[in-house]
Amino acid sequence: MTTSMEWPALWLTLRLAGISALLLLLIGTPLAWWLARTRFRFKSVVEAVVALPLVLPPTVLGFYLLLLLAPDGAVGRLWHSLGGDPLVFSFNGLVIGSVVYSLPFAVQPLQAAFATLSRGCLEAAATLRAAPLDRFLSVAVPLARPGFLTAGVLGFAHTLGEFGVVLMIGGNIPGRTRVISIAVYDQVESLQYRQAHLLSATVLALSFVLLLAVYTINRRYRHGA
Secondary structure, rough: OOHHHHHHHHHHHHHHHHHHHHHHHHHHHHHHHHHOOOOOOOOOHHHHHHHHHHHOOOHHHHHHHHHHHOOOOHHHHHHHHHHOOOOOOOOHHHHHHHHHHHHHHHHHHHHHHHOOOHHHHHEEEEEHOOHHHHHHHHHHHHOOOHHHHHHHHHHHHHHHHOOHHHHHHHHHOOOOOOOOHHHHHHHHHOOOOOHHHHHHHHHHHHHHHHHHHHHHHHHHHHHHH
């Protein structure tokens, strides 16, 4: 197996990471906003559920997601009733698994950013008759830009390194579910260390550049503020 044959796996991984990062921001933003501002009695329970992927072994999380997404599982059965294709061993299933697996990496930075916002700014916007949505979009979002950047990049970068979850849900189907982490495992298993090194170095370099960009931009933002 040559490295050139793994371009589909690299492209699939980047596509999965990009879609997952976008969905994480869409889902994580309202959830983080609610967690940062709510006085709900069982808020800690919700936070613990969101943070579960941080401590659960990926194979355990992948196993339960497999049960849910299978044709006879709760989510898989509902999806099939709506006319959707099977979620297991499919790209859509990988997206769902990736979003669940990386959710805390998006929610926690956003929640921290929202929690530091001054209530005075929001109250001042309210006195100007700004609606709640207007206050959120015109005041909260601009002030929380570092949190959005961190959440997006961490969600993207974390998806790049997924292995256990995607293997349990999607298996190893070239062009459909074979992501770069599985390709590296296959190369090592077949003793193709040069190819494994090139693939691993590519992911390592990309992850480092992404994280370096986050730290650099956030540092400049803090100094500028």
